[in-house]
Amino acid sequence: MKKTGWFILFCALFLTVNLWILSKGDIGLIKTYPFKSLGQITALLGTVLISFEFFLAARLKFMENWFGGLDKVYHAHRLVGGSGFALIIYHPLFLIVNALPNIKAAMNFVLPSSILSYDYGILAFYTMFVLIFLTFYVKLPYHIWKISHIFMGVPLVFMLMHMLFISSDISNYMPLRYWILGISFLSLAAYIYKRFLYTRFGPRYEYIITQVRQVESVTEIVMKPVWKKLEYQAGQFAFISFENKWLSREKHPFTIASSPDDETLRFAIKSLGDYTNKLEVVRAGDKVAVFGPYGQFGEKANTTLKDQVWIAGGIGVTPFLSLAKYLSVRGNTGNITVYYCVKNMNEAMYAEELSRATANPKFKILNFCSDVDGRINAETIVKQSGDPKDKLILLCGPGGMTSALSQDFENRYHVPRRNIIFEEFSFLGT
Amino acid sequence: MTIKTITTIALINFAVVVGMIIGWSYAVKSNEIQVTVQPSASATTSAKSANPFAGVPQDLLPQKIEPAPSGGGQKPVSKPLPTPAPVPASGPAQDNRCIVTIQGKRYDVTQLRTTHSGGDIFACGTDMTNTFFGQHNQSLLDTTMQQYLIP
Known part of the structure; x- marks a missing residue:
């Protein structure tokens, strides 16, 4: 299922190319007018990619299944959106070259004129340029960037108007017209759902905070459901929005630290940025909107009978708190070795909680302090836990740690890629 | 990458x-x-290009400046140059139509220039086949454009 999303995208692009070729009565026209042809096909493929970009941003459950987790969906969103825009840049570029040496005709693709259908295209291009520029080249604070990204619907609307009114292959050949307009209108629907309907009609659960605990830079929040309990798997995460006058209502992703068997929901959030630094203001009694669950981090760990190695770096321990509590009681699992990596034991605030899992003899907990033991590496883990080739390896922690360990396990110890599980949380803010 | x-x-x-x-x-x-x-712009004929001021009264022509006699200390005195009067075209009647070529055929697009939805992008007197097919297709050439075809 993990590759289904890419396969569907490839099929959509393949279909587009074929419909475009069919739209040419005479295929020789493509060779006769190469720049015009390139201008057309880049526009069509760019449109399909940008439409997919909006599907990928809508937090649709089936998309998560198609790509293997919401982090992979957002990774694809960035890749597909960027590629789509790069192709869209070449659309006017090739048409300009095609129009040369007629400067007047060429300028119609650059500056607004009296031709409405062209003007919509030009407006779509420039508004998209500004928004992509802010994403790729300007390091804006998250909440400001997020506002700028909300306006992504504007170029999409201009793009649709351009396609509706332009006199080209998409107006002459109906199958191509219905395909391109259909996929574009669907992407507009995905945008409207995410922007205006998700908060009300998305997978929303009302909770109320019952307990807040502050331990150094970590805020631990426990909440109970107002009506219906969120059903989730151990290791998943949710987007949460606090109803607190000192906090914005932005939704932020946090891993669930409680077990699916618990009646309450628990999050352990480290102060790492503008938003998380303010979380100390939340109080018992505050209402919380919880959106989810998302993620497939614990999916294999919850079901496999293989031996497992879990490596937690700092606050990356949160999904393992959920998994350990759940699997130590309920799980029919292989042997599980947990490495809890911290700077020193003062930072190992969940060491005691993790050690409770050892009530189940299949669990082994090893605290690893970088002050004493140095940086954790694959070699150390292999020495202590044996050949990792047939084990399931779960990694959660700082990006540098997870990428270094996953590469080591894959390249040096030949652990199949599918058996190394980690999530790229940096993509989830989108 | x-x-x-x-x-x-x-x-x-x-x-x-x-x-x-x-x-x-x-x-x-x-x-x-x-x-x-430039005074000799498009309206001049080949005959005129030899003498662009042919037919212009002598008193309206620029005064010729004679070189100072050798040894004399007098500097040449130049008079202000009057602007030459417009020269009436004496060649064949000028064709003001805007004619372009598409696929080897000539089209008079003089009227179309003012109504064309893509604006006045016409480069008169040139082959615009590429530009045309950059935006339109053969069927438009075979139908709508026929009214502009020069037989």
């Missing part, structure tokens, strides 16, 4: 091409201005 790099390359390509055509359009404009101020 990251997606950011690919986008950056595409943007640089776009900026270069757009910069070039903007520069080109300025160059073309300034060229047109220069052409319009």
Whole structure:
């Protein structure tokens, strides 16, 4: 299922190319007018990619299944959106070259004129340029960037108007017209759902905070459901929005630290940025909107009978708190070795909680302090836990740690890629 | 290569091409201005090009400045040069139509220039086959454009 999303995208692009070729009565026209042809096909493929970009941003459950987790969906969103825009840049570029040496005709693709259908295209291009520029080249604070990204619907609307009114292959050949307009209108629907309907009609659960605990830079929040309990798997995460006058209502992703068997929901959030630094203001009694669950981090760990190695770096321990509590009681699992990596034991605030899992003899907990033991590496883990080739390896922690360990396990110890599980949380803010 | 790099390359390509055509359009404009101020511009015939002021009364022509006699200290005195009067065209009647060629056939687009939905993009007297097919298809040429075809 993990590759289904890419396969569907490839099929959509393949279909587009074929419909475009069919739209040419005479295929020789493509060779006769190469720049015009390139201008057309880049526009069509760019449109399909940008439409997919909006599907990928809508937090649709089936998309998560198609790509293997919401982090992979957002990774694809960035890749597909960027590629789509790069192709869209070449659309006017090739048409300009095609129009040369007629400067007047060429300028119609650059500056607004009296031709409405062209003007919509030009407006779509420039508004998209500004928004992509802010994403790729300007390091804006998250909440400001997020506002700028909300306006992504504007170029999409201009793009649709351009396609509706332009006199080209998409107006002459109906199958191509219905395909391109259909996929574009669907992407507009995905945008409207995410922007205006998700908060009300998305997978929303009302909770109320019952307990807040502050331990150094970590805020631990426990909440109970107002009506219906969120059903989730151990290791998943949710987007949460606090109803607190000192906090914005932005939704932020946090891993669930409680077990699916618990009646309450628990999050352990480290102060790492503008938003998380303010979380100390939340109080018992505050209402919380919880959106989810998302993620497939614990999916294999919850079901496999293989031996497992879990490596937690700092606050990356949160999904393992959920998994350990759940699997130590309920799980029919292989042997599980947990490495809890911290700077020193003062930072190992969940060491005691993790050690409770050892009530189940299949669990082994090893605290690893970088002050004493140095940086954790694959070699150390292999020495202590044996050949990792047939084990399931779960990694959660700082990006540098997870990428270094996953590469080591894959390249040096030949652990199949599918058996190394980690999530790229940096993509989830989108 | 990251997606950011690919986008950056595409943007640089776009900026270069757009910069070039903007520069080109300025160059073309300034060229047109220069052409319009030259007295022997388009209205002159080949006969006139030998003497652009043929038929103009002598008193309206620029005064010839005689070189100072050798050894004399007198400097030549120049009189202000009067602007030559407009020269009436004496050649065949000028064709003001805008005619372009598409696929080897000639089309009179004089009227179309004012109504064309894509604006006045016509380069009169040139082969616009590529430009036409850059925007339209054969069926438009075989139907709508037939009214402009010069038999």
